[in-house]
Amino acid sequence: xxxxxxxxxxxxxxxxxxxxxxxxxxxxxxxxxxxxxxxxxxxxxxxxxxxxxxxxxxxxxxxxxxxxxxxxxxxxxxxxxxxxxxxxxxxxxxxxxxxxxxxxxxxxxxxxxxxxxxxxxxxxxxxxxxxxxxxxxxx
Amino acid sequence: xxxxxxxxxxxxxxxxxxxxxxxxxxxxxxxxxxxxxxxxxxxxxxxxxxxxxxxxxxxxxxxxxxxxxxxxxxxxxxxxxxxxxxxxxxxxxxxxxxxxxxxxxxxxxxxxxxxxxxxxxxxxxxxxxx
Numbered sequence: 055x056x057x058x059x060x061x062x063x064x065x066x067x068x069x070x071x072x073x074x075x076x077x078x079x080x081x082x083x084x085x086x087x088x089x090x091x092x093x094x095x096x097x098x099x100x101x102x103x104x105x106x107x108x109x110x111x112x113x114x115x116x117x118x119x120x121x122x123x124x125x126x127x128x129x130x131x132x133x134x135x136x137x138x139x140x141x142x143x144x145x146x147x148x149x150x151x152x153x154x155x156x157x158x159x160x161x162x163x164x165x166x167x168x169x170x171x172x173x174x175x176x177x178x179x180x181x182x183x184x185x186x187x188x189x190x191x192x193x
Numbered sequence: 194x195x196x197x198x199x200x201x202x203x204x205x206x207x208x209x210x211x212x213x214x215x216x217x218x219x220x221x222x223x224x225x226x227x228x229x230x231x232x233x234x235x236x237x238x239x240x241x242x243x244x245x246x247x248x249x250x251x252x253x254x255x256x257x258x259x260x261x262x263x264x265x266x267x268x269x270x271x272x273x274x275x276x277x278x279x280x281x282x283x284x285x286x287x288x289x290x291x292x293x294x295x296x297x298x299x300x301x302x303x304x305x306x307x308x309x310x311x312x313x314x315x316x317x318x319x320x321x322x323x
Contacts, residue, residue: 084220090216091221092217094255096255105250105251109221110222127237130247130274132246133246133272135269135271137266
């Protein structure tokens, strides 16, 4: 129990602080491999990113190593994307993530740790192209 | 064509395989073992390898963008994962129009397993070209 409490305290200390940014250029080859993997044959995706591509381009994993002392494994609770402008081949995207909230819920099947994270994606022109809010769960 | 509340989105049936999970793990860069290592997945009390939540989100994204085409723009897309899904069985993506407010249309979307359980549920908002 004390391990769990200290994990939660350490994670809560990160709330609101920007994690180091990551950046990547949208490459036609990566986009092609991604749309083949999801099985979406829409020709539009030869030049434009489909709705969930940004998670593959600049993975901002909120599978925080320090959360792994809590429970046995990870679950993805959900994702919310907000789109501002299309992302195209050649765009250079910078992603900055932050922990938005950390809390524990105890139910019939045991305790779960919820980590809510938010990522903002900015293109080479300095314009925000999309935002992502996600829920990572330790169980 | 006028969009009305209650309109159904044409169903999209996906047939995920373990091969697709490996392909997706590589394309996304998510190498969490529960998606390709049967023994590891079972050690985590899962029936075997399971679909990535974000792969199911991509299926529902395709449902929405296939329906929308060039008629408008996707503004928000939200999914919640309510249950696990395994490869080797069909995954049906479905949806309907929930709200129409001028050019703004809200869709309710979900992914269904062969037992009819909605293991992924979500909402998309689109802005139609006027």
